[in-house]
Amino acid sequence: MASSILIVDDEESICRAVAGILADEGYTPASAASVDEALQRIEQQVPDLVLLDVAMPARDGIELLEELRRSCPELPVIMMSGHGTIETAVRATKLGAYDFLEKPLSYDKLLLCLARALETSRLAQENRRLREEITRTHEIIGESPVMQELLKQIAVAAPTDGRVLITGENGTGKELVARQIHLNSKRVSNPFVEVNCAAIPEELIESVLFGHEKGAFTGAIQMKRGRFEMADAGTIFLDEIGDMSLMTQAKILRILQEHRFERVGGSETLEVNVRVIAATNKNLETEMAEGRFREDLYYRLNVIPIYVPPLRQRRDDIRPLLEHFLERASAQNSGSRRSLSAKALEKLAVYPWPGNVRELQNIVERLVLMCPRPVIDVEDLPPQIAHPDREKLLRGLQSEKLADARAAFEREYLLGKLRANQWNISRTAEVVGLARESLSRKLRSLGITVEKQKDVE
Ligand SMILES: Nc1ncnc2c1ncn2[C@@H]1O[C@H](COP(=O)(O)OP(=O)(O)OP(=O)(O)O)[C@@H](O)[C@H]1O
Numbered sequence: 001m002a003s004s005i006l007i008v009d010d011e012e013s014i015c016r017a018v019a020g021i022l023a024d025e026g027y028t029p030a031s032a033a034s035v036d037e038a039l040q041r042i043e044q045q046v047p048d049l050v051l052l053d054v055a056m057p058a059r060d061g062i063e064l065l066e067e068l069r070r071s072c073p074e075l076p077v078i079m080m081s082g083h084g085t086i087e088t089a090v091r092a093t094k095l096g097a098y099d100f101l102e103k104p105l106s107y108d109k110l111l112l113c114l115a116r117a118l119e120t121s122r123l124a125q126e127n128r129r130l131r132e133e134i135t136r137t138h139e140i141i142g143e144s145p146v147m148q149e150l151l152k153q154i155a156v157a158a159p160t161d162g163r164v165l166i167t168g169e170n171g172t173g174k175e176l177v178a179r180q181i182h183l184n185s186k187r188v189s190n191p192f193v194e195v196n197c198a199a200i201p202e203e204l205i206e207s208v209l210f211g212h213e214k215g216a217f218t219g220a221i222q223m224k225r226g227r228f229e230m231a232d233a234g235t236i237f238l239d240e241i242g243d244m245s246l247m248t249q250a251k252i253l254r255i256l257q258e259h260r261f262e263r264v265g266g267s268e269t270l271e272v273n274v275r276v277i278a279a280t281n282k283n284l285e286t287e288m289a290e291g292r293f294r295e296d297l298y299y300r301l302n303v304i305p306i307y308v309p310p311l312r313q314r315r316d317d318i319r320p321l322l323e324h325f326l327e328r329a330s331a332q333n334s335g336s337r338r339s340l341s342a343k344a345l346e347k348l349a350v351y352p353w354p355g356n357v358r359e360l361q362n363i364v365e366r367l368v369l370m371c372p373r374p375v376i377d378v379e380d381l382p383p384q385i386a387h388p389d390r391e392k393l394l395r396g397l398q399s400e401k402l403a404d405a406r407a408a409f410e411r412e413y414l415l416g417k418l419r420a421n422q423w424n425i426s427r428t429a430e431v432v433g434l435a436r437e438s439l440s441r442k443l444r445s446l447g448i449t450v451e452k453q454k455d456v457e
């Protein structure tokens with residue numbers, strides 16, 4: 001679509017001449033003879049660019065420029081003036097004008113300037129749109145009180161430059177939390193660089209983190225920048241930090257203490273300004289106690305601790321997450337909006353989700369792909385969710401040893417009876433024909449703790 005340009009000049013001949021040229025070049029020009037007329041037009045429809053004369057009777061161009069900065073900060077403005085003094089030009093640029101052209105206008109210059117200003121503005125808009133999209137795809141869904149608390153923690157931690165250590169089980173959303181912190185920090189327009197410490201072979205990690213010089217080792221045919229260098233002015237996300245060797249831990253510690261490092265095989269010391277966010281699903285206290293994680297590194301990383309709880313401890317989040325992923329998966333498959341039957345929802349809400357949000361997301365995506373009906377029902381769900389007891393029992397009954405198969409049966413049988421009797425041991429004992437003491441012993445030998453079981457369900 002042709003870009004619309006509003007020419008604001010009290011000299012009608014200039015308006016007419018410029019409009020003619022712009023129209024010939026494929027733009028859609030319009031003109032206004034005063035600041036007030038310009039404001040009226042802009043109110044009706046915001047143009048793609050304003051070409052603005054400085055000196056006009058009544059209110060001048062600088063005044064309009066100031067007003068536009070407030071009301072339409074993204075609208076590019078090019079100033080023009082017949083008695084262009086350096087001071088006016090400087091002032092206009094300081095106020096946010098894209099450029100300043102002197103009259104009489106050189107049409108070549110004008111067209112060049114216009115094309116550049118429009119391109120810059122288009123890029124800025126695209127940038128904003130992409131950023132909004134990134135923010136949207138990294139939205140954290142969570143209505144449970146613990147997640148609301150976590151969102152508050154993120155809001156407080158994000159704008160600081162403090163190091164953050166995120167812990168939690170697999171698939172709980174640790175990476176998402178790290179990205180949210182970056183998106184809400186001052187470093188948002190700089191890189192977010194992820195390093196999966198568990199996935200990089202020991203002999204390569206140093207070169208990946210710090211880069212290497214040409215010829216540093218066999219195969220180093222070119223100088224390569226490391227992740228810390230790439231993350232300069234931004235954020236580095238050290239994922240699976242509990243899986244790093246002690247040697248790598250020592251190297252990371254140095255960079256955290258001194259903010260400097262050398263590329264492998266290099267002598268030049270590089271300095272970077274990087275915010276560090278680390279994550280792990282391991283219990284670092286245990287790792288430290290067993291000598292696998294350096295205590296000094298732990299304290300350096302753990303300035304702001306954030307714990308993401310497993311999904312089974314925030315069941316209020318299951319429904320909103322299901323909705324969220326259903327909507328996203330349906331949109332991606334350009335299919336119609338799917339929904340879950342009340343019974344299916346019930347099953348999904350009590351499932352323990354050992355793989356947390358990632359497991360939930362995968363299951364929803366699979367359901368949307370595989371289930372042809374608009375309403376997803378219990379029978380469409382994976383068996384461990386649709387019939388958890390039956391599944392567990394079936395697996396147990398396939399055991400090699402009679403003792404294991406019998407234990408599987410006894411387990412499911414007794415859990416069923418306990419559940420039916422509201423977890424009351426005396427009453428259950430009576431129903432199944434055992435003495436209370438014998439039942440208690442049996443439960444202990446099967447590893448069933450009534451209190452725990454009640455909590456899970
Ligand atoms: N609260 C949430 N709202 C929306 N999406 C979420 C939420 N939590 C996790 N997810 C999504 O679930 C998936 C797994 O999350 P993520 O990768 O952040 O988990 P993780 O804790 O880093 O897992 P792992 O320990 O396995 O690396 C991602 O696709 C993520 O976008």
Ligand SMILES: [Mg+2]
Nearest residue numbers: 174175239279
């Ligand atoms: Mg992760």
